[in-house]
Amino acid sequence: MRTASVLRRASRSSLPSTHGAASNAVGTAYRVRALALRKTKLGESDLIVTLLAADGCQIRAVAKGARKTKSRFGARLEPFSVADLMLSPGRSLEIITEAETVTSHDALRSDYDRLRAASVVADFLDKVSVECQAEERTFALATTTLDVMERSEIELLPAVVTAFLIKGMAMQGYRPQLSSCAMCAAATDVHDVRFSLSAGGVVCLACGGADVSAMSVAADMPVILDALVRAKLADVAALGIPAPAITDALRLVGAFVVYHVPARMKALDAYLRGA
Known part of the structure; x- marks a missing residue:
């Protein structure tokens, strides 16, 4: 981090x-x-x-x-x-x-659901990209995401959006810590998993108890987030993550983005409201 x-x-x-x-x-x-x-x-x-x-x-x-x-x-x-x-x-x-x-x-502009999803991509990139500061991986991530969104089934778009956001944050230096406590590196409780927005990852009970940005998440959420950040965009559908779990992951990653990006993203706000 x-x-x-x-x-x-x-x-x-x-x-x-x-x-x-x-x-x-x-x-x-x-x-x-x-x-x-x-x-x-x-x-x-x-x-x-x-x-x-x-x-x-x-x-x-x-x-x-x-x-x-x-x-x-x-x-x-x-x-x-x-x-x-x-x-x-x-x-x-x-x-x-x-x-x-x-x-x-064209298909991203002619279909409402695809338009909403693609707008999150454009809004995020508008806020995090900087004049004269190169990051070549960002362009490849963006174009690949839009290509995948154009041909994906509508019901898979939230998973693609979530994967894009977590990958985009990782490229900005904010890859979530998911295997041990992001604050003290201790093992986390598999029965009481908490994710800290400020620390950027899962936290143990001791650290999470004093962190106002820490929230309880499903026990399998770290595994889901790790799968999304590692998978190729084209392979996200093959992960077979249930829709309710993707909705939870989208809301968590969305909150993570909002916490760390110092600019309001209207498209992301609207997408999260519809999740």
């Missing part, structure tokens, strides 16, 4: 750019593959698009004229889409000059 959270945004001015640094130094365009996380209206016809680049860095870029009926961008910058982009450095935001679709993930 990290002693200090890295889930904080770095300002553009505080760190050098990792996206075509040599090109940006002289103001020339550069190419990047990126996942669209969020879009915001700008002016009468433009969009600000929040992107997760293939190296895991966050980029915020302007797509000029993207809201016009005959925009050259079309649906290439819709949330959950992966595209190859040409970007030009701007004063505070990059400028998108070209966009070619790699994976559209």
